[in-house]
Amino acid sequence: MRRVTKIAAAGIASAALALTATACGSSSKDSDTTSGSSDSSKLKVGVAYDVGGRGDHSFNDSAAAGLDKAKADFGVEVKELTAKTSDTEADREQRLEDLADAGYNPVIGVGFAYAESITAAAKKYPKTTFAIVDSVVDAKNVDSIVFTEEQSSYLAGVAAALKTKDNKVGFIGGVDIPLINKFEAGFRQGVAETNPKIKVTTQYLTPGSDLSGFSDPAKGKAAAQGMLDNGIDVIYSAAGSSGNGAIEAVAGKSGAWAIGVDSDQHEQPGLAKYKDSILTSALKNVNVAVYDAVKSVKDGAPLTGTHAYDLAKDGVGLSTSGGFIDDIKSQLDEAKSKIVSGDIKVKTTVK
Structure with a gap:
């Protein structure tokens, strides 16, 4: 696994697509959305949003913009799940495990609330690359994404x-x-x-x-x-x-x-x-980070370790x-x- 601190140029270009945060969510309704035709040869990307999910005009929508760009550029298959305000730690962990079980890789947790559940899921699924936004998880198969x-x-x-x-x-x-x-x-x-x-x-x-x-x-x-x-x-x-x-x-x-x-x-x-x-x-260009995470797995060199997206790098x-x-x-x-x-x-x- 490689540790990278430089933001990929392609990811920077996606900053303009930040359409809508953690700083976090909007509704308490759970969602289950799959986009892209099912094809075993396609990269399958699983995303677990924070409360509010796609459509919050803020944090989650920024992540969604990066996902949309990755889908457009790489033709990936995407499954999106959204947290509820009533979620327990077990609920969050189950959401991540459901994605990993179904072969989604990478699996991205949007929001610090997924830190504990990604820690557990990453241990159970060592061959799956996980990413977490707004927290640091010390595991060999996790891309920890933080911002200044x-x-x-x-x-x-x-x-x-x-x-x-x-x-x-x-x-x-x-x-x-x-x-x-x-x-x-x-x-x-x-x-x-x-x-x-x-x-x-x-x-x-x-x-x-x-x-x-x-x-x-x-x-x-x-x-x-x-x-x-x-x-x-x-x-x-x-x-x-x-x-x-x-x-x-x-x-x-x-x-x-x-x-x-x-x-x-x-x-x-x-x-x-x-x-x-x-x-x-x-x-807070979460879209850039999400795009970078997906691209790295597609390229066969998954990002792992902690990556700080700061002002100098237009993060x-x-x-x-x-x-x-x-x-x-x-x-x-x-x-x-x-x-x-x-x-x-x-x-x-x-x-």
Whole structure:
């Protein structure tokens, strides 16, 4: 098995296909979808999505975009399963084992919640290549995919600081866990180092033990509305499909901006009526990583080990759709350059 840290050029090209996150999910409905004609000679790719699955306009949809590109480029057969909010560890493990049993290889778990189940499944199926997004699993047949979310969030903080008119910005986290804390830490630092006079207000929708904060648009909308009522005019949400509700609330207030997450939410058809209120999105190119994982197996050299997708490799970044940040491009480019060079060290925790 080889360990690779460089993102394949072909994968980078797929970043433009990030159509819609962990930062995570949207509905609690389980799904079972197979696409592509059954052919024993075809590569069979199994994907286990986090809560929300395909159609969340965020994290899962970014993964789905990479899968779609792999299907188009390689003609792979695909089976997609989706987690439910009520899932137990046994449910997640069974989902992965069902895919491996059916001959799907690679099997990709989208979201940190699959870490324990992939650890178990990888041990039972040593000839199957597994991949996990947003966590690290120490096994010889696992590709652990992680992102420097704090770096794109720093840039989102710079953009928020330069666009706020009232010097009040907000951060909405779906679930209070270390992964989402990285988003908050980077955002806060970007704001503070651009304009220390700006006040940042943070609200998490649920505690770490309750993952429903990633799939409750109504709760995201209520949180954002509360911030807007208190004079906050730029809101960054890292909350899966709950963030869709926050974007809806922001669109209802003239002069306010929403910052999307994981995929380019300005370009999501399901959010089209709110796109003029989406300043930018902190991209997390899960599509690139998923495409790379599939391609590596197709090429006969499966990626294993830990692979970090960072700002220097375009694994994370900011979207420019809508042209709303064109006027601050020089400041954002300068911040990006300093992060890449190491002149700016972005924190991963708030404290």
